[in-house]
Amino acid sequence: MTAPLLEVRDLVVRYPARGRRTSPVLAVDRISFTVAAGETLALVGESGSGKSSTAAAVLMLRKPEGGSVRFGGRELTTVEEPELRTLRRGFQPVFQDPYGSLSPRKTVFDAVAEPLRVQCRWDSATGPARVAELLDLVHLDRSVVRRLPHELSGGQCQRVGIARALASEPRLLVLDEPVSALDPSVRAGVINLFTELQDSLGLAQLFICHDLALVRHVAHRVAVLHRGRIVESGPARQVCDAPTHDYTRELLSSVPDPDRLTAR
Ligand SMILES: Nc1ncnc2c1ncn2[C@@H]1O[C@H](COP(=O)(O)OP(=O)(O)O)[C@@H](O)[C@H]1O
Numbered sequence: 001m002t003a004p005l006l007e008v009r010d011l012v013v014r015y016p017a018r019g020r021r022t023s024p025v026l027a028v029d030r031i032s033f034t035v036a037a038g039e040t041l042a043l044v045g046e047s048g049s050g051k052s053s054t055a056a057a058v059l060m061l062r063k064p065e066g067g068s069v070r071f072g073g074r075e076l077t078t079v080e081e082p083e084l085r086t087l088r089r090g091f092q093p094v095f096q097d098p099y100g101s102l103s104p105r106k107t108v109f110d111a112v113a114e115p116l117r118v119q120c121r122w123d124s125a126t127g128p129a130r131v132a133e134l135l136d137l138v139h140l141d142r143s144v145v146r147r148l149p150h151e152l153s154g155g156q157c158q159r160v161g162i163a164r165a166l167a168s169e170p171r172l173l174v175l176d177e178p179v180s181a182l183d184p185s186v187r188a189g190v191i192n193l194f195t196e197l198q199d200s201l202g203l204a205q206l207f208i209c210h211d212l213a214l215v216r217h218v219a220h221r222v223a224v225l226h227r228g229r230i231v232e233s234g235p236a237r238q239v240c241d242a243p244t245h246d247y248t249r250e251l252l253s254s255v256p257d258p259d260r261l262t263a264r
């Protein structure tokens, strides 16, 4: 069997006591999971269950207190800059807040060109065509290239963020509630885009979300997070249709049915 693309073992994230908080917060308590190449694993749980802490640790934006994160067989927790910077191209984030992820003074063109420039992969002859190609991939009309974030809708902004992530040609996207802040009318379109990109580019996805009903449409497997621990995991259909844990049943009963989604 080939090794998984992402392998997380016994991950621990703890926030120290600080200020008025007199005891540390154990946000992620020894969780383990894997994501295979081309696979979507959904990490689901209510607010405060440790989803974003897990994402930050996987992305090495916050060094985990314990455990191991292997990407493509490489242990990330002990890697130093600048190697980490190079490895990071392989796993790219998309966050919840579409406007917050973009610089307010950068046009769409500059936002999408930036990762190429930073990675010294910018060439004035081919760069603009690559930007156009990335905008096509996320179904953004090329007419938006001169616009600033405040001249875009939330859905368009999120697509710019996705194009930026794709500029690095990653093998894994870490999506932390990527549609939660979007208007319900554009959510399905962005969700379908993730599924489409996965099929066309063979991307793996760690799809973080609090909506278990949505997960059934986007994920191959699901892990349910509750107070920093994985309480149930398995194939998406199995977990959504026949949950074995009370907490999973609660999550399922508290969410509306999503419409206009492409079924897996
Ligand atoms: N920077 C931080 N400092 C202290 N505690 C934090 C911090 N970020 C998150 N937490 C706490 O860690 C727990 C998990 O939070 P988080 O990972 O953001 O959950 P989720 O993304 O599932 O809502 C919560 O109790 C939260 O209050």
Ligand SMILES: [Mg+2]
Pocket (backbone or CB within 6 Å): 051, 052, 053, 177
């Ligand atoms: Mg969160």
